[in-house]
Amino acid sequence: MPWPNPWFVGGADHEANVARALAWAAFKGQEGVLGALDCQVRQLSTPGAGVRVTPGLTNIFAKGVGTSRQSYVNELPSDDIVPISPTTASGPRSDLVITRVEDPNVVGGGWANPGAAGPFQYSRVIPGVANTVFKLSTVRPTDSGIALARVDIPGGPGLETQTITDVMIKECRSIADLSGERVAVDKIATAIYADHKRPTSNSVLPGNNSAFITFPSEAVWQVPVPAWATGVDVLCDVNPNTSGHIWGEARMLIAGVAGAATEFDENGTSSGGGYRALVRAGGTQPIPLSARGQVTEFRLQCKQRAGQGFTLTDLVANLGTFLTFMLVFQRYPNYS
Numbered sequence: 052m053p054w055p056n057p058w059f060v061g062g063a064d065h066e067a068n069v070a071r072a073l074a075w076a077a078f079k080g081q082e083g084v085l086g087a088l089d090c091q092v093r094q095l096s097t098p099g100a101g102v103r104v105t106p107g108l109t110n111i112f113a114k115g116v117g118t119s120r121q122s123y124v125n126e127l128p129s130d131d132i133v134p135i136s137p138t139t140a141s142g143p144r145s146d147l148v149i150t151r152v153e154d155p156n157v158v159g160g161g162w163a164n165p166g167a168a169g170p171f172q173y174s175r176v177i178p179g180v181a182n183t184v185f186k187l188s189t190v191r192p193t194d195s196g197i198a199l200a201r202v203d204i205p206g207g208p209g210l211e212t213q214t215i216t217d218v219m220i221k222e223c224r225s226i227a228d229l230s231g232e233r234v235a236v237d238k239i240a241t242a243i244y245a246d247h248k249r250p251t252s253n254s255v256l257p258g259n260n261s262a263f264i265t266f267p268s269e270a271v272w273q274v275p276v277p278a279w280a281t282g283v284d285v286l287c288d289v290n291p292n293t294s295g296h297i298w299g300e301a302r303m304l305i306a307g308v309a310g311a312a313t314e315f316d317e318n319g320t321s322s323g324g325g326y327r328a329l330v331r332a333g334g335t336q337p338i339p340l341s342a343r344g345q346v347t348e349f350r351l352q353c354k355q356r357a358g359q360g361f362t363l364t365d366l367v368a369n370l371g372t373f374l375t376f377m378l379v380f381q382r383y384p385n386y387s
Contacts, residue, residue, distance in 0.1 A: 115157025138206030
């Protein structure tokens with residue numbers, strides 16, 4: 052089939068999907084609000100049975116048939132008031148406050164046509180969601196919309212609630228850039244993740260150990276991974292104590308998938324006294340597809356090369372040990 056007219060040729064007919072593709076490209080394939088203050092969900096000026104969505108700009112992925120890599124851009128010019136139904140004696144309830152594009156012109160949407168003048172984007176409430184939900188796709192995967200907040204409303208005998216206050220509102224917005232995607236209700240993915248810590252208890256990598264184990268035992272991190280990241284540059288250093296010859300390998304596990312191992316090899320001191328060794332895991336690793344856009348476990352594992360004809364000494368992580376951990380997420384084209 053021939054190319055459609057590009058955006059923009061004066062006097063030519065242009066298709067809506069080309070304009071939506073431009074919006075998708077302008078935000079580098081990310082959806083959400085434009086800035087940190089856009090489209091916040093807050094209690095009413097006088098708290099009551101509803102919330103208000105503050106002004107702001109949104110970029111929302113198109114989910115209709117044939118709309119891959121397209122999105123809708125829009126701006127809310129003033130507060131939008133959204134009613135919230137009260138809870139009853141039957142118990143508490145969680146509602147998801149969203150903004151959704153209801154485009155009747157795309158296949159698969161199923162929305163009624165309000166006429167050529169619209170409107171086509173609304174603030175909506177999806178009642179009765181689990182109190183762990185923070186993404187619209189969890190409950191309505193084919194909707195072109197984004198979650199703005201979850202409202203956790205008390206309920207039950209004597210706890211019936213019809214007045215919504217800010218303490219009930221949980222933030223669910225993502226920012227539409229490469230470092231603003233929300234991966235949990237309390238976590239935003241960033242392009243760089245770094246952490247430094249000292250172990251609070253001793254752990255040992257034995258000299259006779261020839262299998263990978265977590266070392267130090269506290270070298271485990273729960274990291275919010277951006278959905279766009281196909282790979283990550285890893286650097287993890289630890290300086291355990293030892294007194295003799297050490298020879299082994301260190302590697303990083305990402306969601307249980309091991310990267311290439313980095314070798315360490317030191318010969319101790321001439322006096323036989325103790326010293327601090329350097330153990331490093333580093334390199335570039337692919338991010339498993341299932342880990343993208345999720346809070347994912349990163350784990351440092353080490354082993355020694357026992358049985359090679361050498362007497363190896365234990366490595367001990369103690370209160371003087373320091374762990375340095377740094378990740379730089381990347382969009383590597385060779386990782387699918």
